[in-house]
Amino acid sequence: MAVEKITAESRSEFGKGAARRIRRADKIPAVIYGHGNDPIHLSLPGHSTMMALKHGGANALLDLDIDGESQLALTKAVQIDPIRRVIEHIDFVAVRRGEKVTVDVPVHVVGEAASDTLVVTESSTIQLEVEATNIPEFLEVSVQGLEAGTQILVSDLVVPEGSVLLLDADTLVVNIVEPMSQAAMEADLGEAEGEAGDESESSEGEGGEGAPTEAAAEGDSAE
CATH class of the missing domain: 2.40.240.10 (Ribosomal Protein L25; Chain P)
Known part of the structure; x- marks a missing residue:
């Protein structure tokens, strides 16, 4: 730097x-x-x-x-x-000069993964102990040509000599996955809507005859 x-x-x-x-x-x-x-x-x-x-x-x-x-x-x-x-x-x-400091360094993803894949950045910054005069502006991660199922971990990163990574070596940094199909997206959406409907019915049931209305509650407190 x-x-x-x-x-x-x-x-x-x-x-x-x-x-x-x-x-x-x-x-x-x-x-x-x-x-x-x-x-x-x-x-x-x-x-x-x-x-x-x-x-x-x-x-x-x-x-x-x-x-x-x-x-x-x-x-x-x-x-x-x-x-x-x-x-x-x-x-x-x-x-x-020569003193080591702890910093969070941004992750920059470069390159194009294989077609029909999705690149997911799981860790946008990496904590590093490094000499103050040798802090990298960013850590570069190449995904060029990588296929779905490939995972880049902290242990795969290249850092300045003498620096120490302060995250577990098996921490996931970048994940290459298959994009979700239209059918799977629609199924997930339908499932989410169904769960929302169930929660709505449940809350209506809990507010039945035994539950005081807002107006009644306000009237009690006013007295």
């Missing part, structure tokens, strides 16, 4: 008002936690930080220049405005 270098500014103002002023200046408020130190509050340049996160993915590693000192920071949480889709705040964890 490439480490993006960003020049950060220390900040001493906190709260919503301060954060709004930082964003109006096209900067991003951020904080670094970790290593038993007090949190470090920063403001980061908006565009270059956004591009660094885009290139680094979910576990982007930044080399932050803070008042002339370098600090490696691993992205842990990014708060995004749901309407404007801009970054509002970033939480980092401080790391050191």
